[in-house]
Amino acid sequence: MTDRPLDPAAAGTWQLGDRTVKRMGYGAMQLAGEGVFGPPRDREEALAVLREAVELGVDHIDTSDFYGPHITNRLICEALHPYPNDLTIVTKLGARRDEEGQWLPWNDPDALEQGLRDNLEHLGLEAMEVVNVRIMGSGDGGVVPTGESVARFVEPVARLREQGLVRHVGISTVTRGQVEEARTICPIVCVQNAYNLANRGDDALIDWLADEDIAYVPYFPLGGFSPLQSETLDAVAKDLDASPFQVALAWLLQRSDNILVIPGTSSRAHLRENIAAASLDLPEDALERLNGIAD
Known part of the structure; x- marks a missing residue:
């Protein structure tokens, strides 16, 4: 693959609350x-x-205390505390792990407060810059039934914000209607949903959020691809002398200025590959082929 600059700022910046962050971030999962x-x-x-992510200029790390659980936050604290002034750490609440590692809802008011305090303790922080509230029910697959109010998830975190333990609130796994309802409770600075070039159900939501100056943070950038879709992505990547994952990340960065990407890895070599995607400019013919994947 062609060597590209390792510059997280190459794709520009966006507002995350009152912080300006580079659009290429890092996910700690x-x-x-x-x-x-x-x-x-x-x-x-x-x-x-x-340590290398921060040395290379990454200033946005996404984490949660239910990763591990507790493991990633303790690693972040050990590696990076005291934190650089320009580093924005974002966490999420609303789930927990059982002894077998299953993901379970944990989002009543007491659980949300305890989850926040666990994050603060393990990260060595007095307040979280941004907390994403995962809108997760106890029904089928943890999905919140259509039409159910998101107030019971957001209001407890809004109260923690009023106490100074949270500076900004985001929400995860939501529809536009749920975002609109959440905004009647407190300001919402970001939305974190599953989205990639093959799974584009949030296209309209992303455009609306951009108009509202709200960041969109997609997860699963390569999730749910069919073999034919993967074949197209592989072919475009080969033509550009890049990896398929780099092309998928570059497509997200070119899709909309309000998209912040948080690719995760446990390898420094893969970290550098991901960051190099911020410098990959997809030409029009490549974009046309990639946009056709979702058709």
């Missing part, structure tokens, strides 16, 4: 063990990844 559960396979490499 993969620092935990297999299945995002237990300790990392290589603890020293995990610490080195975090």
Whole structure:
């Protein structure tokens, strides 16, 4: 693959609350063990990844205390505390892990407050810059039934914001209607949903959020691709002398200025590959082929 600059700022910046962050960030989920559960396979490499990310200029790290659980936040604290003034750490609340590693809702008011305090303790912080509230019900697959109010998820975190323990609130796994309802409770600075070039159900939501100056943070940038879709992505990547993952990240960055990407990895080599995607400019013919993947 062609060597490209390792510059997280190459794709520009966006507002995240009252912070300006580079649109290429880092997601800490993969620092935990297999299945995002237990300790990392290589603890020293995990610490080195975090340090190198910041050294390369990453200023937005996405994490949660239910990664591990507790593992990634403790690694972040050990590797980076005291934190650089320009580093924005974002966490999420609303779930927990059982002893087998299953993901379970944990979003009543007491649980949300305890989850926040756990994040603060393990990260060594007095307040979180941004907290994403994962809108997760107790029904099928943890999905909140259509039409159910999001107030019971957002109002407890809004009260924690009023206490100074949270500076800004985001929400995760939501529709536009749920975002609009949440905004009647407190300001919403970001939305974190599953989205990629093959799964584009949030296209209209992203455009609306951009008009509202709200950041959109997609997860699963390569999730749910069919073999044919993967074949197209591989072919475009080969033509551009890039990896498929780099092309998928570059497509997200070119899709809309309000998109912040948070690719995760437990490898320094993969970290550099991801950051180089911020410097990958997709030409029009490549964009046309990639946009056709979702048709």
